[in-house]
Amino acid sequence: MSGPTGAASSAVRLAAETWESLFRSQVAVMRKLQSGPAFKTLPVKEYDVLFTLSKCPSGQLRLNEINDKVLLSQSSLSRLVDRLEKRGLVERTAAPDDGRGVLLSLTEAGSELQKTIGREHVRDIAHLVGPALTSEEQRELLRLTEKLRASVAGH
Amino acid sequence: MSGPTGAASSAVRLAAETWESLFRSQVAVMRKLQSGPAFKTLPVKEYDVLFTLSKCPSGQLRLNEINDKVLLSQSSLSRLVDRLEKRGLVERTAAPDDGRGVLLSLTEAGSELQKTIGREHVRDIAHLVGPALTSEEQRELLRLTEKLRASVAGH
DNA sequence: TATCGATACATGCAAATGCATCTAGTTTGA
C-alpha cells in the first residue's frame, strides 16, 4: 500500500494497538495487586486516595485535584471520602481561598495505615514488575508513560 | 549509597514508580476515551467484551477467558453478559466439550455495533496517543507493556 | 455592583459491582 492514506491508517493502527497493550497490561497487573492480602483492610481505590495525599508536599489536596488522578466520577469520590472520613483516616477542611472548595488531609491513623499497606504494596509491585523487565526497560517504560500522561493531561 | 541493600531498595523504588506511572497514564487516557460520544450508547466495559469477541479467530470465547482480559469479578461479568444478551448483542451457547462452560459469541447486531463504536474509538485513541509519542516510541511502549503483561500472566 | 454562566462539592436514586454461596459438571486418586 502506498500514499498518505496507507501511512495514516497504519499510524492509527499502531496507536490503537499500543493503547490496547497498555490497557491489558494494566489490567493484568492490577488484578494481581488487588487480590493480594494488602487490600483486605482497605479497597485499592481508597488506598489510592491515602497514597496520593501522602505524596503531596503540603499534605493537603482539593477534592477536584484528587479526582484528576483517580478513575472515579466526582460523586463517587465524594462518597469514597465520606467512607474514609467515617473511618477516621482523612479530614475535610474548608479551603481558605475558595469557599466552594474542600481540602483533604490524612489523619495520623490514615498516615499509619497508608504506610503499612504501602510497604506491602510496593513489595508486591516489585515482585511483579521486577522479574518482567530490566531496569533499563523499566526506566524507558516510566519515561514513555509519563510522556503520554503529560500529553493527554494537556488536552 | 553502596552494597546490596541500597541497590535492592532502588530497584524496588524503580518498579513502584514505573507501575505508578503506567497506572496514572492509563487513568488519564481512559478518562478521555470513556467521556467521548462513542460510549453514550454502550459503556466501555461492555464494548470491551464485544471487542474481545470480535478479535477472537473462532468468534467464540468462554466466559472465564473473557474474564482474564477484563478487570471485573466473575459475577459482574456474568451480569454484564446478561445485559448484552438482553440487548441482543451476544449469544450464550453451551460449551461442547465442557458441560459447565458457556461460549459467548457476537450476534449480527453486536458485530455491527462493535464496528461502529470501534471506528470512532480508534480515531479517539489515535488523537490522544498519536501526538504524544513518536511511532518508534509507540512501538517500544507496545513491546514493553506486552512483555510486562506476558510475564505477569505467567505468574 | 448586579446578573448570568461556570465551578466545587453534596445528595437522591437507579444501576453496576463484589462477596458469599449455590448448582452442576469435571477431575483426581484411593
Place this chain on the structure above:
DNA sequence: TCAAACTAGATGCATTTGCATGTATCGATA
C-alpha cells in the same frame, strides 16, 4: 468406580458507582 476436591457459571444481597440535580460560591461582563 466412586467419593472428595475442584472448576464454571449463576444468583441473593449489601455496597459502590454514576447520572442528574441541588446548593453555594466564584468570575466575567454590562
